[in-house]
Amino acid sequence: MKIYSQRLCLEPLQPAHAELLFEGLQSASIYDFIEDVPPKSIESLRDRYMVLADRQSPDGTEIWLNWAVWSFVERCYVGYVQATITVENSAILGYVFFPNFWGKGYAREAVSCMISYLVETYQNLDFCADVNIQNHRSIALLHNLGFVRSTYLQNIESHQDEFKHEVLYRKR
Numbered sequence: 001m002k003i004y005s006q007r008l009c010l011e012p013l014q015p016a017h018a019e020l021l022f023e024g025l026q027s028a029s030i031y032d033f034i035e036d037v038p039p040k041s042i043e044s045l046r047d048r049y050m051v052l053a054d055r056q057s058p059d060g061t062e063i064w065l066n067w068a069v070w071s072f073v074e075r076c077y078v079g080y081v082q083a084t085i086t087v088e089n090s091a092i093l094g095y096v097f098f099p100n101f102w103g104k105g106y107a108r109e110a111v112s113c114m115i116s117y118l119v120e121t122y123q124n125l126d127f128c129a130d131v132n133i134q135n136h137r138s139i140a141l142l143h144n145l146g147f148v149r150s151t152y153l154q155n156i157e158s159h160q161d162e163f164k165h166e167v168l169y170r171k172r
């Protein structure tokens with residue numbers, strides 16, 4: 001189901017979005033603070049979106065929700081938002097917007113719209129997001145949305161001492 005806000009339409013992510021988002025996802029600055037890389041090809045992105053279009057983890061324990069974000073103002077896709085709902089009822093939020101469209105409030109509008117939808121659709125979610133401590137734009141966004149800083153985490157997997165995260169929890 002598509003979700004609408006004042007300037008945006010959140011479209012459930014489908015494999016067909018791969019060629020529409022591919023170019024925007026090439027901007028290097030998107031990846032300054034997230035552990036991801038630009039997709040290598042439209043085909044590889046389509047394969048990834050094929051998995052995500054199932055809207056659940058392969059083992060069925062988590063709900064994986066992703067939306068491509070279309071702007072009626074820009075008349076193009078400006079990024080995507082995502083929520084992973086765990087068995088503990090945490091909704092772990094993620095969001096990526098293309099740098100050309102930063103500073104226009106689209107991330108705030110889209111994430112806020114996603115949260116409203118999730119609150120209406122699921123019971124008692126505990127909203128949270130992992131964010132790199134140097135990712136000031138993302139931290140500002142989270143503060144604007146009512147998140148407060150919670151646990152400090154070190155990213156064990158990457159073994160990169162400089163790559164540390166905070167976890168910010170939104171009040172229930």
Ligand SMILES: CC(C)(COP(=O)(O)OP(=O)(O)OC[C@H]1O[C@@H](n2cnc3c(N)ncnc32)[C@H](O)[C@@H]1OP(=O)(O)O)[C@@H](O)C(=O)NCCC(=O)NCCS
Pocket residue numbers: 029030031033034094095096097098101102103104105106107108109129130131132135137138140141144
């Ligand atoms: C994190 C990210 C989504 C933030 O994007 P953003 O555009 O800065 O976020 P917002 O939508 O909250 O926009 C806020 C800015 O828009 C401005 N703005 C303009 N019009 C606005 C409107 N109608 N409503 C609200 N804000 C508006 C605000 O004043 C603010 O400006 P500022 O950046 O000069 O302070 C973006 O930097 C990004 O995609 N980064 C790469 C991926 C990433 O790191 N993801 C997060 C992982 S934790």
